[in-house]
Structures are given as structure tokens and as C-alpha cells.
Amino acid sequence: MEALLAAFAAALAPQVLLVVVAASVYGLFIGAVPGLTATMGTALLVPLTFFLEPLAAIGAIVAASTMAIFAGDIPGALLRIPGTPASAAYTDDAYRLTQKGQAGLALGTNLVCSVLGGLIGVAILVLAAPRIARFSLGFSSYEYFWLALLGLSCATAVSRGSAVKGGLSICAGLLISMIGIDIVTGTPRFTFGDTPLIAGVSIIPVLIGMFAITEILRKCATPAPASRPEALRLGALFAGVGGTVWRYKGGVARSSVLGAFIGALPGAGADIAAWISYAVAKRFSREPRKFGTGHAEGIVSASSSNNAALSGAYVPALVFGIPGDTITAILIGVLMMKGVTPGPMVFVMDQGLVGAIFAIFVVANLLLLPLGTVAILLSQRLLAVPANVLFPIILLFCAIGAFATNNAYFDIWIMLAVGLLAFALEENGYPLAPMILALILGPQIEESFMQSIIKADGHLLAFFSRPIAGTLGVLTLAIWLAVALLALRSGRRAAGAARRAG
Amino acid sequence: MRWNDAVLGAIFVIIALVVALDARGFPDLPGQAYGSGTLPTLVAAVMFCLGAAQIVTGVRSRAPAIRLDAWMRAPGAAWRMAAVPLFVAAFVLLLRPLGFPLVTPPLLFALLLVMTVRPATALVVAVAATAGIWFVFARLLGVPLPLGLLTEIVY
Numbered sequence: 001m002e003a004l005l006a007a008f009a010a011a012l013a014p015q016v017l018l019v020v021v022a023a024s025v026y027g028l029f030i031g032a033v034p035g036l037t038a039t040m041g042t043a044l045l046v047p048l049t050f051f052l053e054p055l056a057a058i059g060a061i062v063a064a065s066t067m068a069i070f071a072g073d074i075p076g077a078l079l080r081i082p083g084t085p086a087s088a089a090y091t092d093d094a095y096r097l098t099q100k101g102q103a104g105l106a107l108g109t110n111l112v113c114s115v116l117g118g119l120i121g122v123a124i125l126v127l128a129a130p131r132i133a134r135f136s137l138g139f140s141s142y143e144y145f146w147l148a149l150l151g152l153s154c155a156t157a158v159s160r161g162s163a164v165k166g167g168l169s170i171c172a173g174l175l176i177s178m179i180g181i182d183i184v185t186g187t188p189r190f191t192f193g194d195t196p197l198i199a200g201v202s203i204i205p206v207l208i209g210m211f212a213i214t215e216i217l218r219k220c221a222t223p224a225p226a227s228r229p230e231a232l233r234l235g236a237l238f239a240g241v242g243g244t245v246w247r248y249k250g251g252v253a254r255s256s257v258l259g260a261f262i263g264a265l266p267g268a269g270a271d272i273a274a275w276i277s278y279a280v281a282k283r284f285s286r287e288p289r290k291f292g293t294g295h296a297e298g299i300v301s302a303s304s305s306n307n308a309a310l311s312g313a314y315v316p317a318l319v320f321g322i323p324g325d326t327i328t329a330i331l332i333g334v335l336m337m338k339g340v341t342p343g344p345m346v347f348v349m350d351q352g353l354v355g356a357i358f359a360i361f362v363v364a365n366l367l368l369l370p371l372g373t374v375a376i377l378l379s380q381r382l383l384a385v386p387a388n389v390l391f392p393i394i395l396l397f398c399a400i401g402a403f404a405t406n407n408a409y410f411d412i413w414i415m416l417a418v419g420l421l422a423f424a425l426e427e428n429g430y431p432l433a434p435m436i437l438a439l440i441l442g443p444q445i446e447e448s449f450m451q452s453i454i455k456a457d458g459h460l461l462a463f464f465s466r467p468i469a470g471t472l473g474v475l476t477l478a479i480w481l482a483v484a485l486l487a488l489r490s491g492r493r494a495a496g497a498a499r500r501a502g
Numbered sequence: 503m504r505w506n507d508a509v510l511g512a513i514f515v516i517i518a519l520v521v522a523l524d525a526r527g528f529p530d531l532p533g534q535a536y537g538s539g540t541l542p543t544l545v546a547a548v549m550f551c552l553g554a555a556q557i558v559t560g561v562r563s564r565a566p567a568i569r570l571d572a573w574m575r576a577p578g579a580a581w582r583m584a585a586v587p588l589f590v591a592a593f594v595l596l597l598r599p600l601g602f603p604l605v606t607p608p609l610l611f612a613l614l615l616v617m618t619v620r621p622a623t624a625l626v627v628a629v630a631a632t633a634g635i636w637f638v639f640a641r642l643l644g645v646p647l648p649l650g651l652l653t654e655i656v657y
Contacts, residue, residue: 048638048643051643051644164552164555164556164559165556167548167552168514168549168552168553168556171514171518171545171546171548171549171552172514172549174541174545175517175521175542175545175546175549178541178542178545182528182538184531184537184538185528185529185531185537185538187528187529187538189524189525189528189538189542190521190524190542213586216586217583217586220582220583220585220586220617221573221574221576221579221580221582221583222573222576222579223582223617223618386619388614388617388618388619389614389617389619389623389627391617392589392610392613392614392617392627393610393627393631395586395589395590395613396593396606396610396631396632396635397635399590399593399594400635400639400645400647403597403645403647404639404643404645407645407646409594409597409598412590412593412594413594415590416587416590416591416594420587424503424510425510427503427504427571428504428505428507428510430510445541446541449540449541450531450536450540453534453536453540454531454534457534458534458535458536487555
């Protein structure tokens with residue numbers, strides 16, 4: 001009880017609370033403006049969080065991403081343009097409801113389910129993370145090596161599109177993470193002589209380049225015209241919401257648990273959770289034909305699921321330092337810069353911090369209800385921001401943000417180079433999530449590999465000698481084999497189709 | 503801008519070869535066959551195989567070497583897109599000699615004009631955004647944004 005009070009006292013300290021509220025408002029704006037994704041919003045927050053205490057920094061990222069994932073539903077329902085990819089699964093249903101004059105029902109359901117899903121996700125995080133942490137206290141470098149590799153393999157297995165492209169994306173991320181002085185032998189690698197690359201590629205400009213510059217390039221080419229949906233009234237907002245959510249309460253529970261689990265898988269985030277929960281809800285529904293025609297059941301399931309996924313992603317991130325999605329990948333990058341390395345020891349040594357992080361999650365999800373309501377009521381103004389004014393300002397912000405952490409002009413060049421590279425890759429169907437995961441996990445994989453190989457005196461079989469390490473190792477190899485076989489089969493099928501067409 | 507898979511596959515293969523060659527010069531741990539070159543070589547090997555697989559896929563697909571997406575062929579799209587890296591490059595190059603307060607407003611104004619914002623709006627936005635970012639980063643967060651030419655005037 002005392003620990004609980006202490007946790008909430010830390011989370012509600014004026015400085016932290018102020019940061020959380022400010023980040024919430026920012027997150028609502030990011031989510032509501034089409035084209036600004038939750039990941040991009042988080043990447044843009046990083047230069048600012050660099051100057052905050054660890055707890056406030058985590059609070060800012062948690063609050064902003066929670067709000068952004070909900071706020072993405074607003075333009076989805078009003079304009080049929082999902083504000084973030086996580087809202088895409090049920091945009092059609094929500095928009096059809098708006099066309100029927102039930103915009104209030106659509107957005108109210110979105111909001112209530114987002115809060116419920118978020119809270120269930122937090123409950124799973126609070127229950128699961130400390131237990132897994134206690135279990136994994138005895139992990140050695142062998143287990144960590146396989147875990148990190150398993151995380152990466154998982155990222156290719158779940159990323160949409162070609163597994164080969166996912167694999168190449170991972171390789172690129174790993175190689176970028178190896179630039180600079182090698183921690184084990186002290187040799188400079190891939191630095192092209194005596195350049196600023198000796199210190200390694202700093203993570204902030206890479207994140208901004210990968211997630212913001214790519215989007216800016218796309219949006220500057222074809223800026224979307226600002227639109228003016230009809231204003232909503234408070235009374236109309238929550239009419240019928242309670243009944244709808246109660247009718248599909250089973251769907252809320254199922255989708256939230258499913259969402260938290262999918263979020264915990266490395267590489268799969270809120271958008272994949274929403275798609276899968278929508279599909280599952282349709283499968284189990286008594287009225288599957290109504291899906292896509294303005295039916296609330298799919299909205300209920302998918303909008304609770306994507307918020308639950310956000311919290312789920314923190315389970316592997318806090319326990320193992322393995323990001324569950326792109327947002328937690330950014331968070332781990334920020335924590336490492338601040339000298340906090342996530343891992344099971346944090347749960348033993350710094351229970352105060354862990355408790356406060358959990359409390360921040362609860363606070364952020366509860367804040368979503370009032371702030372989200374205000375955002376819906378202000379949606380007309382939010383959506384009227386013209387893209388051609390907004391994106392140049394964001395670009396300037398990116399450049400200064402990349403500069404600000406190390407006060408290095410070189411970092412702005414890195415941001416630009418990575419941005420152009422990531423844009424080219426993404427345009428050609430290469431997923432970026434595996435790349436950022438590899439970039440964050442690269443040092444951990446190499447360190448645990450070198451530690452293990454020194455302990456084992458060069459014998460590779462030692463990697464399978466401990467029971468858990470052996471299991472994880474076999475699991476990783478099995479995933480590789482499965483991905484390779486699937487890729488071969490689909491490659492053959494595509495070749496066959498091409499031959500028939502040719 | 504979609505390239506044939508073989509084009510990017512070939513680039514990956516070349517990078518893999520360069521990395522593997524470079525990694526041969528990295529020292530091993532004393533008395534071990536492993537060292538700072540081990541993982542780069544492994545990654546390069548995987549990258550080589552996957553890149554080669556992409557070349558095969560690309561050649562088999564018989565897709566054109568390069569294809570422009572519809573949105574990139576829209577009038578002015580390519581020019582607006584090119585303005586983004588041009589803005590950043592000009593910004594970095596001029597930031598130190600001229601200073602943030604002098605470089606930012608004209609560059610941002612120019613970018614806004616390229617983005618077809620009306621000149622009056624663009625002017626207000628450029629000045630206001632410069633002031634806002636200066637306030638947040640230089641005053642609140644203490645980032646030493648360069649003053650350039652203004653250094654002597656201010657101090």
C-alpha cells in the first residue's frame with residue numbers, strides 16, 4: 001500500500017504531471033493530424049525528453065503515444081482518413097456511422113474503449129512484468145543473446161510484406177549499430193578514417209530521420225488540403241456509448257488481452273494489434289456481415305486493442321530491454337542515453353522507479369478520458385491546420401532537434417542521410433520497424449555474443465548448454481527455418497504466377 | 503519511386519562485400535578465432551544471401567528498372583520533395599557562419615513559398631516559428647544555437 005502511494009506520489013509530482021499533461025496535448029494534436037503518426041510524434045519528442053529526468057521522460061513518451069493512438073480515430077471517423085496507421089482497421093466502420101449521423105457514438109465509443117483497453121493493457125503490464133523479471137534474474141549472456149535474436153526474428157516474422165526485405169532491413173540496422181569504436185576490442189569500425197563516426201551513429205538523429213523525415217518528404221510532395229468537418233456537441237458525444245460498450249464487453253476484454261500480447265511481440269505494434277483484433281472480432285461475431293458497414297462491434301474491439309498494445313509493448317522493453325514496438329524502441333534509446341539500461345535488475349534495484357512508471361501509465365490512460373473529450377470537441381479546429389504550413393515547421397524542428405543533443409552539425413547530416421535512405425527503402429516495400437529494432441538491439445546482441453564466446457572459450461555448442469538458453473536457441477532457429485521455407489514457397493508461387501502471366 | 507528489386511538487391515550485395523572485406527582487418531580476441539570482425543562478417547554474409555535472393559526475384563519479375571508512383575508524378579511534387587533535403591543542407595551549411603536567427607526566417611520563408619503558402623502567411627509563420635524554436639531550445643533547454651554574425655552584436 002505504501003509502495004502504491006509512493007508510486008503515485010512520484011507520478012503526480014508537479015514537474016512530472018506538468019510534463020505528462022503537456023505531452024498529452026501534444027500527443028492529441030499529433031494523432032489527430034493525418035500524416036503525423038504516433039511513432040513520428042515520439043521521435044520528435046526525443047530531443048526534448050533528453051533534457052528531462054528519466055521518469056518525466058518516460059511519462060512524456062507514454063502520455064503522448066497513448067493520446068496519439070486514440071486521437072488517430074478522430075479524422076478516421078470524421079473524414080475517413082486515419083490519423084495514425086493504428087486506426088486504419090476500423091476507419092470505414094467509424095466513417096459510415098458518421099454518415100448515418102452518429103459521429104458522437106463512433107468517437108465516444110473510440111474514446112471509452114481506448115481508455116478501457118489502455119487500462120487492461122496496463123494491468124497486464126503490472127502483473128506480468130515483475131514476474132517475468134524475477135524469473136529472468138538468473139539469465140546469463142547466453143539467454144540474453146538468444147532473447148535479443150529471437151526479438152529480431154520475431155520482427156521479421158510479423159512484419160507485413162516480404163521476409164527477405166525484412167531480413168535485409170535487420171542487416172542494415174545491425175551494420176549501422178556497429179559503426180564506431182567496438183566496445184570489446186576498442187577497434188574503430190566503418191568510420192571512414194578519423195571522422196565524427198568514431199563515436200558511433202547517435203540514435204536521436206537516426207530516429208528523427210527514419211520516422212519524421214520520411215513522412216515529411218511524402219507529405220511535402222502532396223500536401224493534403226485542410227478540411228472542415230462538422231462540429232460536435234458534448235451531449236451528442238456520449239449518447240448510446242455506454243450501452244454499446246456494455247453489449248460488446250466480451251469483445252473489449254478479449255481484444256485488450258490480445259492487443260497487449262501482440263504489443264509484447266517485438267516488431268508488432270498497435271496497428272497490427274488493431275487489424276488482428278478486428279479480424280478476430282469479425283470471426284467470433286454473430287453478425288459478421290455487418291462489419292465494414294458502420295457496425296460498432298469492430299470499432300469496440302480494435303480501438304481497445306490498439307491502446308492495450310501500447311502498454312503490452314513495455315513488458316519486453318522494461319524486463320529485457322527488447323522493444324515491443326517502434327515507440328518502445330525509441331524509449332529504450334532515450335533511457336540508454338540517460339544511463340538507465342532496462343533489464344530485470346531494474347525491477348530489483350529500483351522498485352520505486354518501476355512503480356512510478358506503472359503509476360504514470362494509469363494516470364495517462366485516465367487523463368485520456370477528459371483530454372480526449374476536449375480533443376473531439378475541438379476536432380474542427382485541429383483538422384483545419386493546413387499541411388503545407390505544418391510540415392516545413394516540423395522540418396525545422398527536426399533539424400534543431402537532431403542538433404540539440406550533442407550540439408553537433410554532423411548529426412543534422414546523419415538525420416538527412418538516414419531520412420533519405422529510409423524513404424527509399426520504405427517506398428520499395430522494406431519495413432522500417434525491424435531496422436530500428438536491430439539498431440537498438442545490435443550492441444546488446446554483440447556484447448552478449450562476445451561475453452558468451454569468451455566464457456565458452458570459443459565453443460559454439462555452449463550457446464545451447466543451459467536449459468532456457470537451449471530452448472530459446474532452438475525456438476529462434478525454428479522461426480528462421482519457418483520464415484525461410486515460407487519465403488521460398490511464396491517466391492516459387494510468385495515465379496509460377498509470373499510465368500503464367502508472361 | 504520504385505526500383506526493380508534487383509537494383510536494391512545489388513546495392514545490398516555490394517555493401518555486404520565491402521563490409522566483409524573491411525571486417526577482415528579487424529583484430530581477434532587474444533587466443534580466439536572471434537573478435538570485432540565476427541558479427542560484421544556474419545551480418546554481411548546474411549545480407550549477401552538475401553541481396554542475391556532479391557536480385558533473382560527482381561530479374562524474374564521483369565519489372566522496369568525504375569517506376570514513378572502516381573503521387574510523385576503530380577505537378578510540382580518532385581520539386582517540393584527535393585526542397586526538403588535542399589532546405590536541410592542549406593540550413594546546416596549556413597547555420598554556423600550566419601547564425602540561427604539570420605538563417606532560419608529566410609530559409610523557412612522560401613520553403614513555405616515552395617509549399618504554395620501565401621507570401622504574407624509565410625512571412626508571419628517563418629518569423630513566429632523561428633522565435634518559438636529559439637525560445638524553447640535556446641532559452642528553456644539551454645541549447646547553444648549558433649548566433650553567427652550576431653555574436654559580436656549580442657556580446
